Amino acid sequence: MPEWSNWSGSVRANPSEVARPASEAELQSVVAGAAARARKVRVVGTGHSFVPLCATDGVLISLDNLQGLVSVNPGQSTATFWAGTKIWQMGEPLLARGFALSNQGDIDTQAIAGAVSTATHGTGPALANLSSMLTAVRLVLADGSVVDVSLDSDPEMFSAVRVSMGALGVLSQVTMRVLPAFxxxxxxxxxxxxxxxxxxxxxxxxxxxxxxxxxxxxxxxxxxxxxxxxxxxxxxxxxxxxxxxxxxxxxxxxxxxxxxxxxxxxxxxxxxxxxxxxxxxxxxxxxxxxxxxxxxxxxxxxxxxxxxxxxxxxxxxxxxxxxxxxxxxxxxxxxxxxxxxxxxxxxxxxxxxxHWGKWQSWSADRLRDLYPEWDRFTAVRLRLDPRGRFMNPFLERVLVG
Ligand SMILES: Cc1cc2nc3c(=O)[nH]c(=O)nc-3n(C[C@H](O)[C@H](O)[C@H](O)COP(=O)(O)OP(=O)(O)OC[C@H]3O[C@@H](n4cnc5c(N)ncnc54)[C@H](O)[C@@H]3O)c2cc1C
Missing domain, CATH: 3.40.462.10 (FAD-linked oxidases, C-terminal domain)
Structure with missing residues (x-):
């Protein structure tokens, strides 16, 4: 079985397989195939989280073959990227089209989907975390189907998926609000x-x-x-x-x-x-x-x-x-x-x-009181993934208790 560890070496796992789909259709078939074999699925960005978010003995999916700029919509000031794009890969293509992310964190090695999924942030009192830059996502669900999610299409699902640690499905693309380059x-x-x-x-x-x-x-x-x-x-x-x-x-x-x-x-x-x-x-x-x-x-x-x-x-x-x-x-x-x-x-x-990506020892029993919309997130999670296909022991602890 392949061995996987996070950036700091504090988390190790032995997934039964590591899949690196090179198209959205391939990603859908990896997820559907895992469901057919009753395997758990976790998706990894760059493995820069300090907690066992990505650890699994099931199928670990890396989107390192799903990277790059898909399109820019200058009229709406949005840019769509494949979800496996590293943050360092976003700056140049955006600048070439006159745009930039409004803020970034301390490093730019994370995958954009991994960063938004834990609410990664930079600093600035008027600047919210990276997940708040999302205007739409494409999400591969537990049965392998894919949905476009935005505030207009499904506000409940959109508000849940923005910070969801891969517990609702696999993001294949993210669309983000961008600013004129500065x-x-x-x-x-x-x-x-x-x-x-x-x-x-x-x-x-x-x-x-x-x-x-x-x-x-x-x-x-x-x-x-x-x-x-x-x-x-x-x-x-x-x-x-x-x-x-x-x-x-x-x-x-x-x-x-x-x-x-x-x-x-x-x-x-x-x-x-x-x-x-x-x-x-x-x-x-x-x-x-x-x-x-x-x-x-x-x-x-x-x-x-x-x-x-x-x-x-x-x-x-x-x-x-x-x-x-x-x-x-x-x-x-x-x-x-x-x-x-x-x-x-x-x-x-x-x-x-x-921070969802950093050390903490609390479980859902304690965490749910800190989040006014906890039950709404849970309702979306149970609607999208009733069998817990995307769960692992760490998520069971922090999301279920
Ligand atoms: C050196 C260092 C510096 C850091 N600096 C900052 C900082 O400045 N600000 C800050 O807030 N945090 C910071 N962090 C934390 C880091 O940004 C987060 O842990 C981030 O989530 C890591 O991104 P990643 O791509 O490595 O994701 P991973 O750690 O690989 O995954 C994080 C989560 O995202 C999920 N995920 C990944 N890809 C997808 C996808 N395609 N679809 C659905 N879910 C997905 C995973 O399942 C997991 O739950 C830092 C971490 C390190 C090691």
Whole structure:
């Protein structure tokens, strides 16, 4: 049996087979064939989730042969991509047609379908997560049939499928709202934690994108702003940053948005991230800062602090509330469970909802109270996949309980 593992190596599985369909019709026949043999089905993007979302002993489907731009509709400012397209493959073809994604996360290696399915996000108080950019999807259902889903065609199904972790079916195509292509001016700098906290509200309000990383061993932050500009592409300041924060501080520069958003993450780690109501962000990060200094002084990895606008996907962690997301990290291979469990307890004090792709130990019994539209999501799931063809033990835990 083939062996599969996620990016950080924390999840391993032995699917009975790995299918790489090269057309939508082939994808439909893989799903229908699995149903005929009573096999479970999971779909994987790039395997960058830290939890066993993609683990299965049934059929694991990769859409690495279903990639690329399908079409752009300039009148509606939308672009349709094959669902297996990696985010890094989207920027150039969009720019060639004068468009760009409105926001991206820290890296661009995820498949677009994998990213939207866990509500992956960047930073910016007026910018919602990637699933909110969807205007329509094509979804292969448990029996192998395919449906086009949009807010107009089936609002209930659309609001459920946007953040659905592959539990409703396999996305074959995604259509996303895009913006006219834009350049970003990036500035980043280091400053003490308290100085960063003092000016937090002001900086979030004054910039399209603001985020900071706090480095525990030196109690310093790397802060970053990105703002649209019409200036020429280029590097403004080449002075190399020093010390521990080096990897979070780029030279001041201007470039097309899709080249500015992603960073390189070459060292493997595991991660926990929760979204808290935006107003709770400062108190929550202060409590985590204190927790790391007193109880986990050996953890060298930073805390990341970002903002996300509210949206209306049933299972979005940012559902109906402007949010702050806070993430903590530990090197892959080092124990992280106790550290993350302590952080999770802090997040619970501040109304936190976990990132669907990152470490958390809660089950549906607890999660359902955090999501006002939980029952509507469940009704769609049971309508589309009554036999649980797309479930695995992790989804049983977080979606059923
Ligand atoms: C280094 C690193 C940096 C990260 N940075 C960020 C960040 O800045 N912001 C953030 O929010 N998150 C971030 N994450 C988390 C990451 O974006 C999510 O876990 C994302 O879901 C991973 O995308 P993937 O393509 O690897 O999906 P996978 O992990 O492979 O899958 C994620 C989910 O999507 C489902 N899925 C995949 N393809 C399909 C499909 N075609 N149809 C239906 N369901 C599908 C899978 O079944 C699974 O449930 C980061 C993770 C890493 C490792």
């Amino acid at each position: 350049r970003l001016y990036e500035r980043s700098w280091a400053e003490p934690f308290e100085a960063c906290m003092e000016r937090l509200h002001e900086r979030i309000a004054a910039n399209r994108h603001f985020e900071f990383w706090w480095a525990p061993p030196i109690d310093m932050c790397a802060a970053k702003t990105l703002n649209p500009t019409t200036e020429e592409i280029g590097i403004r300041d080449t002075e190399p940053p020093a010390g521990l924060l080096k990897r979070y501080i780029n030279p001041e520069r201007v470039d097309w948005s899709y080249r500015i958003f992603p960073s390189e993450r070459n060292n493997l780690f595991n991660e926990i991230e929760f979204s808290v109501p935006a107003g709770n962000g400062p108190a929550c990060v202060r409590e985590l800062h204190q927790m790391m200094k007193t109880a986990y002084p050996d953890v060298l990895w930073p805390i990341e602090y970002r903002t996300v606008a509210a949206d209306d996907a049933f299972l979005s962690p940012h559902y109906a509330r402007p949010s702050v997301t806070i993430s903590l990290h530990q090197a892959a291979g080092l124990p992280h469970e106790q550290f993350f469990a302590s952080a999770q307890a802090v997040f619970a004090n501040h109304g936190g909802r976990p």
